[in-house]
Amino acid sequence: MLHWTYIAIAVFIFVLVLRELFAERNWRNQISLALVLIPLVLRILHIK
Amino acid sequence: MERHHITALCMLIVIAVVCTLAGREFLKMYEPDEIIPGPGVTKVDNLSSYSGDLAGTISDTKVYVLDSGKPGATALVLGGTHPNEPAGFMTAVVLTEHAFVREGRVIVIPQVCSSGFTCTDPLEGYPQSYSIQTKSKIRSFRFGARGSNPLTEWPDPLVFLQYPSGQQLSGNEVRNLNRSYPGRPDGTVTERVAYAVMQLIERENVDIAFDLHEAAPEIPIINAIVTHEKGKDAAASALFTLESENLQFALEMSPPNFHGLSHREWGDRSAVFPYLMETSNPIQGRLRGVTNEALVVQGIDRKYFEAAQIGSMRITYDLEGEPLARRVGRHLRGLQALLGAYMESTPEKRIVVDSVPEYEEILARGLGDFLH
Numbered sequence: 001m002l003h004w005t006y007i008a009i010a011v012f013i014f015v016l017v018l019r020e021l022f023a024e025r026n027w028r029n030q031i032s033l034a035l036v037l038i039p040l041v042l043r044i045l046h047i048k
Numbered sequence: 049m050e051r052h053h054i055t056a057l058c059m060l061i062v063i064a065v066v067c068t069l070a071g072r073e074f075l076k077m078y079e080p081d082e083i084i085p086g087p088g089v090t091k092v093d094n095l096s097s098y099s100g101d102l103a104g105t106i107s108d109t110k111v112y113v114l115d116s117g118k119p120g121a122t123a124l125v126l127g128g129t130h131p132n133e134p135a136g137f138m139t140a141v142v143l144t145e146h147a148f149v150r151e152g153r154v155i156v157i158p159q160v161c162s163s164g165f166t167c168t169d170p171l172e173g174y175p176q177s178y179s180i181q182t183k184s185k186i187r188s189f190r191f192g193a194r195g196s197n198p199l200t201e202w203p204d205p206l207v208f209l210q211y212p213s214g215q216q217l218s219g220n221e222v223r224n225l226n227r228s229y230p231g232r233p234d235g236t237v238t239e240r241v242a243y244a245v246m247q248l249i250e251r252e253n254v255d256i257a258f259d260l261h262e263a264a265p266e267i268p269i270i271n272a273i274v275t276h277e278k279g280k281d282a283a284a285s286a287l288f289t290l291e292s293e294n295l296q297f298a299l300e301m302s303p304p305n306f307h308g309l310s311h312r313e314w315g316d317r318s319a320v321f322p323y324l325m326e327t328s329n330p331i332q333g334r335l336r337g338v339t340n341e342a343l344v345v346q347g348i349d350r351k352y353f354e355a356a357q358i359g360s361m362r363i364t365y366d367l368e369g370e371p372l373a374r375r376v377g378r379h380l381r382g383l384q385a386l387l388g389a390y391m392e393s394t395p396e397k398r399i400v401v402d403s404v405p406e407y408e409e410i411l412a413r414g415l416g417d418f419l420h
């Protein structure tokens with residue numbers, strides 16, 4: 001159960017960061033947000 | 049559409065490409081290693097036969113039985129308790145593919161912590177695999193992590209309370225199989241694997257068991273045999289045999305208050321004589337430089353040579369390094385010596401294993417010569 005709670009938290013953070021990615025106007029900051037998204041995707045998909 | 053939305057979409061495409069490329073590499077770690085049972089293998093089973101919860105999970109693993117059909121002792125050999133210690137795993141593979149049991153029975157589990165072979169430890173820069181040239185082809189084997197894959201039981205607790213002792217260990221040790229014995233059927237995935245091993249020991253009436261490990265060259269417990277109190281006489285006898293062959297092993301007693309370890313819990317909770325053996329593995333060390341496949345197989349690291357030159361190492365370390373073949377040879381010879389000493393102490397329970405490469409033989413011919 002705790003495992004899936006953490007996955008749900010990871011999905012929630014993923015959505016928040018994704019929204020920030022589209023709201024952000026500076027492309028350099030967008031790169032930073034993209035770098036945050038990559039491990040979140042891999043963890044949510046149970047790859048790494 | 050505004051410009052920053054277009055760049056955001058481009059970022060998403062880059063994220064998808066990176067995740068696909070990285071994901072493919074990571075998922076390769078889930079492809080099982082090829083282990084080809086030799087003529088001595090009479091039965092192939094799964095660890096889940098001893099604890100059903102493991103069936104169908106990445107923590108289930110193959111159990112190879114080499115049965116002579118003649119009465120005698122039963123030995124258990126575990127490799128891959130820590131999948132980042134390849135000599136233990138390769139020793140079990142050599143036994144599975146090459147050994148022949150003439151009296152008694154040998155049960156081999158080459159990848160007992162099988163989920164640990166599906167990932168590497170973070171921040172270590174370990175290679176995902178290493179290759180060995182055999183007579184017929186180049187074979188690749190996964191280099192795993194110290195513990196079970198975090199995805200099987202993520203998140204780790206802040207403090208790991210070992211069951212049933214209540215001993216406190218750092219949180220990530222919850223995935224360390226060699227802190228999880230005796231395990232429990234409804235515990236974490238790692239505890240369930242430990243429970244299955246304990247069940248196997250009980251049900252198969254295992255008399256003598258080996259847990260094969262490696263450690264960093266700078267730590268004190270390397271080139272060592274760790275024994276439970278009840279196995280110390282046989283271990284001391286084996287050490288004399290090994291010393292007479294110019295193979296130095298240190299004899300270490302299992303600490304009575306350090307719970308969860310194979311040599312402690314197997315010995316306390318079953319009739320088995322448990323032994324843990326350690327070789328010296330430079331890729332695990334803090335002094336190491338380039339961390340790659342060559343370091344796994346050849347074990348050559350300049351910094352360890354320099355450390356040995358200034359007397360900072362307990363073992364000898366020269367420019368030939370600590371190759372995997374030598375480490376496997378040490379494990380095999382130590383195992384044979386302990387089996388011999390066990391038979392001396394309990395002559396009614398014989399166990400004779402043939403076709404195990406001698407230490408000098410494996411050094412001269414290479415590890416690949418003893419693999420299919």
